[in-house]
Amino acid sequence: MKTHFLFPNQFKTIGWILFIPSFIAGTFLLFSDFDFDRNYEIQVFAFLNDTILSDIKYCTIIKNGILDEFLVISIITGAVFIGFSKTKNEDEFISKIRYESLVWATYLNLGLMILSTLFIYGFSYFNVLIINIFAMLIFFIIRFHFMIFKLNKSFSDDE
DSSP: OOOTTOBOTTHHHHHHHHHHHHHHHHHHHHHSOOOGGGSSEEEEEEEEEOOTTSOOEEEEEEEEEOHHHHHHHHHHHHHHHHHTBOOTTOOHHHHHHHHHHHHHHHHHHHHHHHHHHHHOOTHHHHHHHHHHHHHHHHHHHHHHHHHHHHHHHHHHHHO
């Protein structure tokens, strides 16, 4: 079976190494009062920069804390490697489980976004949007690995 768009199985380990510490740090930073913009400040190129009570600036160099950007990239990269790496025994049934898990995660994520849009307001909604960046990938990973676990358990029960 051809799996054109999947990473080799070894990427799954790299994904977990990136994802777990970044997810823990990102969750801490999101829900704590820690001011991560003051840490790890460097000058970066900004295609677009706007701040409260100032004009929008295009294509400029700004000083910015990069910890949050680093964590977002690490979480997304890790989650993509985890979710889209081949299993050791990749076959058509695993592909079907992967597809169904992706569709299920999409429906769940969009349903939760509709509910959030209806019932969450103010700055809390901004936090929902941040969480939404990762939610579908995380839902997919959880569902896919749960279904693989159930599949392996049913094979071991049959033996």
